[in-house]
Amino acid sequence: MNFYEAQDDARKRTKWLVLYFALAVIGVVAAVYTVVGFAYQYQGGSEITYRDQLGNVTREVTSGVWWDLGRFLTVAGVTTGVILLGNLFKSLQLAGGGAAVARDVGARPVDPHTTDLDEKKLVNIVEEMAIASGLPVPQVWIMDDEVGINAFAAGTEPGNAVIGVTRGCIQRLTRGELQGVIAHEFSHILNGDMKLNMRLIGWLFGIMMISTLGIMLFHSLRFMRVRGNGRDNNGGLIIALLLAGVTLLVIGSIGVFFARMIQAAISRQREYLADASAVEFTRDPSGIAGALKKIGGQEHGSDINNAKAGEASHMFFADGGMFSYGFETHPPLDVRISSIEKGWDGKFQNTELPPVAHQGGPANHSRGNDARLSGFSGGKARSQAKVKVDRKDWDGIGDSSHQNVKLGEQILDAISDDWKAACHDREYAQALIFGLLLADDDERLQDEVSYLKNSAGKNAVELALSWNQELREAHSSEKIVLLDLCIPTLRRLTRPEYERFIEITRWMIASDGEVDIFEFMLQKVLERHLSAHFLNYGGVKTRYNKLSKLSDEVNILISTLAGIGAANDEELVTAYGAASNALAELGEKLSILPPERCGLDAVDKALDKLEQASPMIKKQVLHACGLAVMNDGELESKEAEMLRAVADAMGSSLPPFVHH
Amino acid sequence: MFNKQQIKKNMWITIIVLVVVAVLIAFWLMGMYNGLVKSRNRYKNAFSQIDVQLKRRYDLIPNLVETAKSYMKHESETLEAVIRARNSANDARKSVSPDDSVSMGALAAAETSLGSSMGSFIGLSESYPDLKSNQNMMQLTEELTTTENKVGFSRQSYNDSVTMYNNKCETFPSSIFAGIFNFNQAILFEVSDDKERESVKVSF
Numbered sequence: 001m002n003f004y005e006a007q008d009d010a011r012k013r014t015k016w017l018v019l020y021f022a023l024a025v026i027g028v029v030a031a032v033y034t035v036v037g038f039a040y041q042y043q044g045g046s047e048i049t050y051r052d053q054l055g056n057v058t059r060e061v062t063s064g065v066w067w068d069l070g071r072f073l074t075v076a077g078v079t080t081g082v083i084l085l086g087n088l089f090k091s092l093q094l095a096g097g098g099a100a101v102a103r104d105v106g107a108r109p110v111d112p113h114t115t116d117l118d119e120k121k122l123v124n125i126v127e128e129m130a131i132a133s134g135l136p137v138p139q140v141w142i143m144d145d146e147v148g149i150n151a152f153a154a155g156t157e158p159g160n161a162v163i164g165v166t167r168g169c170i171q172r173l174t175r176g177e178l179q180g181v182i183a184h185e186f187s188h189i190l191n192g193d194m195k196l197n198m199r200l201i202g203w204l205f206g207i208m209m210i211s212t213l214g215i216m217l218f219h220s221l222r223f224m225r226v227r228g229n230g231r232d233n234n235g236g237l238i239i240a241l242l243l244a245g246v247t248l249l250v251i252g253s254i255g256v257f258f259a260r261m262i263q264a265a266i267s268r269q270r271e272y273l274a275d276a277s278a279v280e281f282t283r284d285p286s287g288i289a290g291a292l293k294k295i296g297g298q299e300h301g302s303d304i305n306n307a308k309a310g311e312a313s314h315m316f317f318a319d320g321g322m323f324s325y326g327f328e329t330h331p332p333l334d335v336r337i338s339s340i341e342k343g344w345d346g347k348f349q350n351t352e353l354p355p356v357a358h359q360g361g362p363a364n365h366s367r368g369n370d371a372r373l374s375g376f377s378g379g380k381a382r383s384q385a386k387v388k389v390d391r392k393d394w395d396g397i398g399d400s401s402h403q404n405v406k407l408g409e410q411i412l413d414a415i416s417d418d419w420k421a422a423c424h425d426r427e428y429a430q431a432l433i434f435g436l437l438l439a440d441d442d443e444r445l446q447d448e449v450s451y452l453k454n455s456a457g458k459n460a461v462e463l464a465l466s467w468n469q470e471l472r473e474a475h476s477s478e479k480i481v482l483l484d485l486c487i488p489t490l491r492r493l494t495r496p497e498y499e500r501f502i503e504i505t506r507w508m509i510a511s512d513g514e515v516d517i518f519e520f521m522l523q524k525v526l527e528r529h530l531s532a533h534f535l536n537y538g539g540v541k542t543r544y545n546k547l548s549k550l551s552d553e554v555n556i557l558i559s560t561l562a563g564i565g566a567a568n569d570e571e572l573v574t575a576y577g578a579a580s581n582a583l584a585e586l587g588e589k590l591s592i593l594p595p596e597r598c599g600l601d602a603v604d605k606a607l608d609k610l611e612q613a614s615p616m617i618k619k620q621v622l623h624a625c626g627l628a629v630m631n632d633g634e635l636e637s638k639e640a641e642m643l644r645a646v647a648d649a650m651g652s653s654l655p656p657f658v659h660h
Numbered sequence: 661m662f663n664k665q666q667i668k669k670n671m672w673i674t675i676i677v678l679v680v681v682a683v684l685i686a687f688w689l690m691g692m693y694n695g696l697v698k699s700r701n702r703y704k705n706a707f708s709q710i711d712v713q714l715k716r717r718y719d720l721i722p723n724l725v726e727t728a729k730s731y732m733k734h735e736s737e738t739l740e741a742v743i744r745a746r747n748s749a750n751d752a753r754k755s756v757s758p759d760d761s762v763s764m765g766a767l768a769a770a771e772t773s774l775g776s777s778m779g780s781f782i783g784l785s786e787s788y789p790d791l792k793s794n795q796n797m798m799q800l801t802e803e804l805t806t807t808e809n810k811v812g813f814s815r816q817s818y819n820d821s822v823t824m825y826n827n828k829c830e831t832f833p834s835s836i837f838a839g840i841f842n843f844n845q846a847i848l849f850e851v852s853d854d855k856e857r858e859s860v861k862v863s864f
Contacts, residue, residue, distance in 0.1 A: 117795075117798060117799060117802065120799070120802060121802055121806075124802065124803075124805075124806035125806070127806065127810065128806055128809045128810050128813060129813075131709070131810050131813040131814050131817070132813035132816070132817075134817060175805070179809075459793060
């Protein structure tokens with residue numbers, strides 16, 4: 001079949017589409033009418049009074065009548081109208097081309113001049129396939145949050161086509177396999193499938209409208225319940241709405257059922273054709289076969305998690321694991337593979353996450369025009385163990401006039417551009433954290449290095465070691481700035497990458513059997529800024545509005561903090577005094593705790609409670625903590641770390657106050 | 661009289677028919693000529709696509725060698741061979757014309773030898789892990805791979821359009837036109853390469 005025949009075939013399929021669509025509409029109308037009919041039957045209907053010429057009055061009650069032509073026509077009209085309106089709405093939305101679909105499923109466009117190696121490779125492959133198929137180069141989009149192996153092509157014309165791939169696709173496929181997948185999508189563009197698919201999305205949206213309405217009703221109910229407590233007449237309304245929602249969902253599921261049937265009927269056969277054309281384009285059956293095998297062997301398969309992707313599931317490279325009523329939009333994987341690769345042994349291929357870093361330590365080959373490479377020669381870490389602090393700076397913290405933009409600039413300027421660039425790189429950022437966690441003594445270092453080698457790869461070890469060398473002498477306030485710069489980069493990791501990263505950091509923190517202050521801080525920072533992002537937990541409710549309820553916790557906190565920097569008992573007492581003066585309202589309740597009641601475990605528990613305090617209390621406590629550590633006019637590394645840990649654990653921010 | 665009129669009428673009909681036939685033939689010939697011109701333009705355009713990609717490739721190779729130099733100090737011979745092959749291929753590219761079999765042959769030969777020396781260079785570089793993991797080298801290798809693929813794919817479409825054009829030049833009756841108006845045969849661009857892939861067909 002050449003592509004003219006294929007396009008023709010696609011057009012013929014459109015006729016079938018019309019038939020299926022008509023069937024679907026009839027199905028939905030019938031379902032709606034059934035429900036409406038029963039409703040009338042049970043509610044009693046209306047009473048009509050006749051008066052004949054003789055003056056006799058007859059009453060006729062229409063209750064119990066299930067069938068009524070007029071009613072049926074009204075129901076049919078309204079239902080069809082809703083479906084067509086939905087169709088129109090979606091079609092107008094899609095008229096903009098493939099970008100609308102791509103945005104809908106949560107993708108982002110890739111800059112063709114990207115410096116990211118993986119993205120560049122993807123862009124290159126798309127250009128290659130455009131040459132091979134003689135089509136204009138489509139825009140390239142990436143679905144960053146999807147770890148399954150999948151891809152799609154969308155657009156109404158080749159001129160506005162886009163190709164989207166998942167992050168999993170880029171990470172787990174070789175160049176040849178990715179080429180096969182992209183070629184498959186190109187053949188959808190060339191064979192006219194894409195156009196058909198776009199039309200299909202519009203129509204499906206119409207059929208699924210009713211169930212969408214039901215879902216929307218449920219969502220609105222959620223908000224109603226929160227507000228409507230105590231009112232009596234609200235209860236009945238809620239029950240009625242709930243019933244209506246359930247009914248809409250049940251009726252709507254018939255629409256969804258037909259929608260899936262249409263998707264399956266239209267797209268399954270086309271997938272074989274696209275696979276065959278992909279092989280023709282690339283002249284290499286191993287590429288696409290390999291990609292299919294990896295889908296079969298990967299735990300995430302070809303999953304697409306985006307909720308909106310359901311209406312576009314027929315556009316994807318493989319079944320996205322979406323609810324399909326037994327109607328798969330794609331032929332089974334093994335059938336597809338064995339049609340491409342005769343004599344396939346039936347084995348899927350298992351893929352692992354790629355190692356943390358592609359390239360190794362920068363130690364001796366830093367020649368290159370890439371900023372990351374020269375990074376390690378340019379950085380200059382200050383080797384002071386202590387920095388001077390001024391109480392005036394600290395007292396003003398939190399005032400908006402004191403949010404010192406200049407100071408922020410200075411701090412950022414003090415860090416070399418190369419380091420900053422390195423922090424923006426996902427590989428270097430992960431290695432930075434590992435490097436900071438590496439132990440100082442040789443024996444444990446050996447253990448950690450061999451663990452890292454296994455779990456993150458050889459290159460990551462080299463990077464981590466060089467970061468470790470580089471930052472060994474640095475003051476913690478600098479390390480903390482670097483850490484902060486890495487956080488947004490780390491948020492871009494995919495879910496499995498994040499899980500691996502957290503597992504490694506946990507292991508490294510626990511490796512020596514105890515948690516030191518730096519590790520404690522790192523844990524708090526990652527928990528607050530990274531895990532919150534990936535695990536989606538929101539803020540904590542404020543429970544404590546009075547400081548007096550938290551006196552024990554505050555006491556533990558400032559006792560520990562005062563103890564960290566103190567060289568002898570005298571210093572401890574003055575530091576504690578400075579802090580407790582700031583919390584004068586607690587008065588008698590404060591007294592220095594013995595060392596056995598302090599320590600990180602106790603602090604950790606105290607912080608859990610303090611997190612639930614009101615912002616003003618947090619500010620007060622944080623202020624007192626600061627006074628406890630900087631009473632001697634100096635901020636040691638340990639003190640800076642502890643202060644940061646306290647701030648992050650309580651969920652408040654710590655503006656810069658240290659002048660370098 | 662009547663007969664004369666009849667003859668005159670017949671003559672007119674004949675003339676009209678002849679004119680119509682002549683016009684039709686003229687249109688047909690024009691179409692044939694235009695078809696030849698179109699397919700000539702098509703293969704020329706396809707060739708200029710190859711040219712763009714080849715130029716890009718020849719620009720990339722010196723960068724690649726420059727990056728590799730500091731790592732592969734003992735392989736200077738191989739590196740020089742690559743540069744020599746690249747230079748001669750570049751010269752051949754500059755003077756090539758797709759309807760001249762001599763220059764096309766020269767380019768194809770230069771490409772083949774460049775391909776083999778690049779092959780041994782890449783093979784050698786495999787044994788330098790530091791080089792392989794160099795960021796710059798990785799970028800350049802990716803660029804080179806995609807450019808080579810693009811050359812390959814545009815070569816396919818060039819060869820397709822050349823075949824179509826040559827068929828027109830050789831088959832009767834357009835072959836007459838091709839002869840009169842000097843439509844020269846175009847030359848296929850075939851590079852012998854070990855990993856040259858055969859066209860694969862999958863049937864369902």
